Amino acid sequence: GAGVSQSPSNKVTEKGKDVELxxxxxxxxxxxYWYRQSLGQxxxxxxxxxxxxxxxxSGLPSDRFSAERTGGSVSTLTIQRxxxxxxxxxxxxxxxxxxxxxxxxxxxxxxxTRLTVT
Amino acid sequence: xxxxxxxxxxxxxxxxxxxxxxxxxxxSVPPYLFWYVQYPNQGLQLxxxxxxxxxxxxxxxxxxxEFKKSETSFHLTKPSAHMSDAAEYFCAVKGNTxxxxxxxxxxxxxx
Numbered sequence: 001g002a003g004v005s006q007s008p009s010n011k012v013t014e015k016g017k018d019v020e021l022x023x024x025x026x027x028x029x030x031x032x033y034w035y036r037q038s039l040g041q042x043x044x045x046x047x048x049x050x051x052x053x054x055x056x057x058s059g060l061p062s063d064r065f066s067a068e069r070t071g072g073s074v075s076t077l078t079i080q081r082x083x084x085x086x087x088x089x090x091x092x093x094x095x096x097x098x099x100x101x102x103x104x105x106x107x108x109x110x111x112x113t114r115l116t117v118t
Numbered sequence: 119x120x121x122x123x124x125x126x127x128x129x130x131x132x133x134x135x136x137x138x139x140x141x142x143x144x145x146s147v148p149p150y151l152f153w154y155v156q157y158p159n160q161g162l163q164l165x166x167x168x169x170x171x172x173x174x175x176x177x178x179x180x181x182x183x184e185f186k187k188s189e190t191s192f193h194l195t196k197p198s199a200h201m202s203d204a205a206e207y208f209c210a211v212k213g214n215t216x217x218x219x220x221x222x223x224x225x226x227x228x229x
Contacts, residue, residue, distance in 0.1 A: 033216055042221035043208065056216070091161060107217060109161035
């Protein structure tokens, strides 16, 4: 079946502009995650959606970052007033999950969106 | 809270040699542990996972990892490196929060 898809694959934007990154998770997955991958920094957790629960926003680096998930499926990560330090690859992942559970749910990753802020 | 330390940001081995990528973790609850691989310009792909069953876990592409609670380690090994193994490898731990990843180890394989 189809995996996690992300769009666009590449985005170049000018400093100060807003950008939206999209993630389509695997059908039936209730959990969705956003990560940021900067060169040499590994993966940085940004935000986590689980079913209808309030999202875990603890990883968002500033109030310029926000995300929503509509209808429990597609998610959009928005970065307002982009800065050069926002340049990175933004990865989305999805998994089966259970509200309140702690299962070893495997996360399936999309190919990422490479964001370059000039 | 959970954390992961991957020892060595870059490991280089000869083709056919043993691959050993080190991962140490900390977790306030019994952890689930994962190794992911990332090929250039691609997302992450799961290699293997430890879920409190067998301590020696076998994954794809001939990789395996052993969970050692006493050493809080989950090192990744492969007996014989292949050129196609060249990639970035990430160890991750899951406790009561979403996955926490290490900074990654880039594996180079020399012909």
